[in-house]
Amino acid sequence: MDKLAILIPAYNEAQTIGKVVSDVKAVTNNIPGTSIYVYDNNSSDDTTAIAQEAGAIVRHEYAQGKGAVIRRMFREIDAEVYIMIDADDTYPVEAIPEMYSRVVNRGVDMVVGDRLSSTYFEENKRPFHNVGNSLVRWLINFLFKTDIRDILTGYRAFSFRFVKTFPVLSRGFEIETEMSIHATEKRMLVENQVVSYRDRPEGSESKLDTYGDGFKVLKTVINLYRGYHPFAFYSIFSLIALIVAVLLFVWRVAIPYSNTQMVANLPTLIVSMILLVLSVIAFFSGSILNAIQTNDKRNFELALIHTEDRLKDLNHEQ
Structure with missing residues (x-):
């Protein structure tokens, strides 16, 4: 060594x-x-x-x-x-x-x-x-x-x-x-x-x-x-999808409905709902991956202890 x-x-x-x-x-x-x-x-x-x-x-x-x-x-x-x-x-x-x-x-x-x-x-x-x-x-x-x-x-x-x-x-x-x-x-x-x-x-x-x-x-x-940083990464996409979904729903569905009492833009409603679902999926995906990352950090700290022990063994062999 x-x-x-x-x-x-x-x-x-x-x-x-x-x-x-x-x-x-x-x-x-x-x-x-x-x-x-x-x-x-x-x-x-x-x-x-x-x-x-x-x-x-x-x-x-x-x-x-x-x-x-x-x-x-x-x-x-x-x-x-x-x-x-x-x-x-x-x-x-x-x-x-x-x-x-x-x-x-x-x-x-x-x-x-x-x-x-x-x-x-x-x-x-x-x-x-x-x-x-x-x-x-x-x-x-x-x-x-x-x-x-x-x-x-x-x-x-x-x-x-x-x-x-x-x-x-x-x-x-x-x-x-x-x-x-x-x-x-x-x-x-x-x-x-x-x-x-x-x-x-x-x-x-x-x-x-x-x-x-x-x-x-x-x-x-x-x-x-x-x-x-999976939670922060996927939260960005979750937030973007949520904002777009809300804007589409309010602008193209809710406001026209308040005036006519009819859903005039059904495709837009469907798209906004899909975006809302994607937002929820991205949020929980980030949460799950963040929990996995936290566990990986614990395992890494244990690996460091093993590495320190290996260094001591190598020095002892010399």
């Missing part, structure tokens, strides 16, 4: 991976029990060879996608502290000791490397990425009542209990969004750490699809909100 595991997912990063591994080694020399893992995701260049030459432990994930790589890393590696950093040399490795210290000394479950509070908007040359980061940050902090300042950053530190209780569902770059919401909803201790950001070196290409990945992130946010 490692004291500190540095996790570097990599896909065609031959230009920068060697420097990243070497820089990480330099700043972690004073942390005994550190291992640097590079997980190659079907690179077609020399990423693997360069990472090995630089001194990293290289492993492979053949299912394409960052989410698949992180799932593999979290399953295979046992460590007291994990720090994940991108292989594109955009993050300062000098922040690693402080991130490590926060997890060890303060019991933080996730340290978020906050780019948006420093140099990101000046360094990043893709304006839609700037807008997207700000939008996602606002949306998640609004919906989930949290204060994570950089939702999409790939620079994070994790505790053992976070890694071993985090169910990886996403396959792509929306995985960072999933991590942020999971930590918030499971009441884990999350701290922001401001880090500088530098854009990719010339010739290094980003793997992000601005629009495609952006829509995936928004879809992930909506799905997670539905899963973690």
